[in-house]
Amino acid sequence: MKRPDTDQYVSAGNVDHTPAATAKSFGRIVLKALLTILTICLITGVILGIALFSFIMSMRNEKVDFDLTNLKLNYTSFIYVNGEGDNPNNPVELTTLYKDENRVWVDYGDIPDNMKNAMVAIEDKRFWEHSGVDWVRTAGAAVHLLQNDSYGGSTITQQLVKNITNYDEVSLTRKVKEIFRALNLEKQYSKEQILEAYLNYVSFGSGTQGVEAAAKLYFGKSIKDCDIAECASIAGITQNPSKYSPLINPENNKERQQTVLGAMHDQKLITDDEYTQAMQESENMHFVGYSAEGNNNQTWDWYTEALVGDVINMLMDKYNINYDTAVDKLYHGGYKIYSAENCDFQKSAEEYVLRDDLFGGDQQMQLGFYAMDYQGRVLATLGNRNKKEGNMVQSFATDTQRQSGSSIKPLSVYGPAMDQGVKYDNVPITYSTLINDKPLDNYFGPGQSGPNNADNTFHSWTPVQKALQWSYNASSAQVCNTMGPTTSYNFLVNQLHFTTLEQSDNNIAAMAVGGQTRGVTVKEMTAGFQIFGNNGKYFKPYTFYYVEDHDGNIIEDNRNESSEQVIKGTTAGIMNHILQSVVSGGTGTAAAISGWQVFGKTGTSNMGSATPDSWFIGGTPKVVAGIWSGYEQMKDISWKTEYCKQIWRALISQYLSGQTAVPFDLDPNIVERTYCKSSGLLAGDSCTDTAIGYYDKNNLPAVCNGGSDHKRNSETSSAASPSSASSSSSSSGTSSKTQTSSPQSPVSQSSSSSSHKQSSSSTSPHSSEVPSSSKTPTPSSSG
Structure with a gap:
């Protein structure tokens, strides 16, 4: 039978299922699919390329949002x-x-060429040729990244950007920003x-930043x-500060050090x-x-504690800034502080x-203790009697x-009554x-x-010298009442610069016998008493001679501090004599120094009945x-008051010890x-009961007439008995710590001062600073 013609067969609408036809058809399908995929990839690539290009170009003007000249502001203070x-002309570093970060700025000209060359050789050998980015190293880094291999591609400029911005996210965005910032930084x-x-900013391990801090840490030199x-x-440390720190891993550091030396030699830098x-x-x-960290975290002595507080206040x-800002400025400002x-x-x-037998x-x-000279220099201070175990802690002195x-x-x-x-x-x-x-009438209230x-x-009519020598409360209240407590208050606040007094302290009890609302500090009391040893001058107490900023400019200088004449030199000298009698034969004999x-x-x-201070x-x-002693929580110390003076x-x-004794240089x-x-007047020819006193030669008392001028004979020498004072008042003449009232009322914070029993002859008093009993449970303050 004859086989049909294939073309006629297909043209007649039949499908060609021959092997050749099937293969041809499959090829066309694959080709179309590949073309489609290729087209999609091409379109996607174009889109991504455009997006990436746009992304990159959007950051080509990435701002350098920091100022290299301001980096000096973030440095260690000394x-x-x-x-x-005690030679101020030969200062030594204390802390x-x-x-x-422990960072000490050092200018470019003071950094040796070997340090510059060592860093460039190992970190960025084409530093002096590139414009911020080493594209050869960047390409190499990208290839190694694809091979999951680590390879540093950042230049010194890029590393500086990363360190300053602290932007170390592992991302394309970060890297692109870093590149453009580096390029713009170099412009x-x-x-x-x-x-x-870079040499001042990067980490060198063990808490140090910059080559100067590193040199001092590791080699003890600049x-x-x-x-x-x-x-x-x-x-060699910078690549991995913990791995290559010579204190932690000295062998690693030696290996890296020799690599650096090899790079320097290969690049003909040595x-x-x-x-x-x-x-x-x-x-x-x-x-x-x-330990750099330990040096920073060491416990300061009490003086440095006070010094830091004074610098912060300055x-x-x-700069009219708050406390936290001042602390930050101190710790990052690179100041040089010269302690006094x-x-x-x-x-x-x-x-x-620290003695076990103390108290x-x-x-x-x-206790709290504060000592200064007569030109304002604070010599020593103690914030308490314990071993100091921290910084920025409470001080009983300041x-x-x-x-x-x-x-x-x-x-x-x-002082002010005599002066005025x-x-x-x-x-x-x-x-x-x-x-x-x-006693004053109505001191504690009506009646x-x-x-x-x-x-x-x-004690009836008593000389000022004796009233102060034996600390008679009633006498002090009499004088304060005559002068007016406002005069006392204003003198303390305006002339002696007391800062702790309240408006409620403007009363006789607070001013005459020391029962203030909140109290006073040892520092301010000591600064006030300087006027009796330097002819009436007040110098603001200072704990530092001067302070330099990071550029070497002196921003505060106490070395030539001017004084304020707050009382006349003659007043100061007369008060000096009176107060010497307190120590030579009054309430303060335990403080006498041979x-x-x-x-x-x-x-x-x-x-x-308690004596807490x-x-x-x-x-x-x-x-x-000045010294204060007592318990942190107010408890009775009545039998321990002598320890304070001792x-x-x-x-x-x-x-x-070892100094030559000299007298006071008085007016x-x-x-x-x-x-x-x-x-109390100058002795006349008929006066038989006399004593020696000290006076301003231009303002002498009148001469006693030996008759009507005598006041001691006008009243009984025994004066008023305790019963003449209100039975509700304290036996030591006090005011309540718990009461608060207007400044016109002396009991808002009254206080009393101790006086001492006087013999019948009134020439050999004997007493205790603290009364043995109290007539009232009212909380009070006495001297």
Whole structure:
């Protein structure tokens, strides 16, 4: 049978199922699919390319949102102290202040070429040729990335960008931004500026940032003094600071150091001899290895504690910033602070109060101590009696406020009254003016007189010198009442710069006998008492000589601080004589130092029958110092008040040891005269009961007439008995700590001062600073 023709068969509508036809048809389908896929890929690639190009081009102007010139603002601050022998012309570094990063800025010109070359050789050998990005290394890094291999492709400029921005996300976006930022950075800054910033900014392990901090940490020297091997050792750290830190992994550092030296040699940055010598040195490297972190976190002594607080306050005032901002500025500003600390005095004081037998072995009793010279320099301070275990902690010398008791009397009552010519019973206040030691009417309220004296006795007409020597409360209240408590208050606040007083302290109880609302600090009391040793001048106490910013500009200088003449030199000198009698034969004899003139004033506070505070503020011709003692939580210390004076004497004696005793340099217009004890006036020919006093030669008292001028004979010498004062008042003449009232009421925070029992002859008083009993449960303060 004849086979049909294929073409006719197909043309007739039949399908060709021959093998050749089937293969041809399948090929066409595959070709169409491939063309379709290729078209899709091409279109997708174009779209992605356009998108990628647009993405990249959108970041071509990626801003450099930092200023290299401002990087110096984020650097470690330093505190320096006087050198050996308390020599301010030879300061030595005491400690560093920084947070998070220990960085010390060093200018490009002070960085040795070996350090620059070592870093460039190992991190970016084409640094001086490229424009921020090394495209050869970048391409190499991309190839290695595809092979899952690590390879650093970033230039020094790129690394600087990454370090400053702290933008280290692993992403294409980050890398592209980094590239463009690096390119733009090199348009804005020179190569030298970029390398300077890099060498000062990157991490070198163990908490250090920058080559200067690293050199000081690892080699105990400045980077400018480091040799080739040492520079190579530092340069080798940056790739992996923990792995290559010479303190943690010295062998790793040596291996990396030798790699750096090899790169420097290969790039002809060092000679053959230099390379050989450096390689030999690398085998026996010595690292200082002090802990940079430990140096920053070390516990300061109490002086540095006060110093840091004073610098923070200075920055707040100078730049009108808040506390937190000032702290941040201090820790990141790269300041150089030259401390005024007397290191020997500070050390001996801190060691002394660690004694187990301090306060008779009572480990709970605390103290605050503050000492300064008569030109404002703070010499030493103690915030408490324990071993200091932290920084930025509460200080009983500069922070804690406690009622002053009688220690305030020379500043608030007798000093300003004498200086301003206040008249008591129509007689100006002088060394010997007689004060009627009796209670004030309505002191505690209607019908309640006060304050009482600690010995429950009043002493009639008493010379100012004796009233202060034995701390009679009633006498002080009499003078304050005559002068007006507002005068006292304004003198303390405006002339002596007390900052802790409240408006409610504008009353007799707070001003005359020391019962303030919140109290006062040892620092401000000590600063006030300086006027009695330097002829009436007030110098603001300072703990630092001067402060330099990171550019070396002095921003605060206390070295030539001017003084304020707050009372006349003659007043200061007369008060000095009176206060010397407190120590030579009054309430402060426990503070006497053999061979030295010492002035001072004691004070205690009372709360009912308890005595929670004891004070002594005093001075010698070389130093003025104050001390407070008591419990952190107010408890009775009545039988321990002498310790305060004894500790003051011990601390000051240590400071004066080896120094030649000299007298006070008092105003030459002060003269010695004999006065009549019965009138307080200069002794006349008929006066028989006399004593020596000190006066302004241009303002002498009148001469006693020997008759009607006598006041002691006009009243009984025993004066008022305790029963003459209100039975509701404290036996020590006090005011309530718990009461609050208007400034017109003396009981808003009244306080009393101790006085001492006087013999019938009124020439040999004996008393206790603290009364043995109290007539009232009212919380109070006494001296």
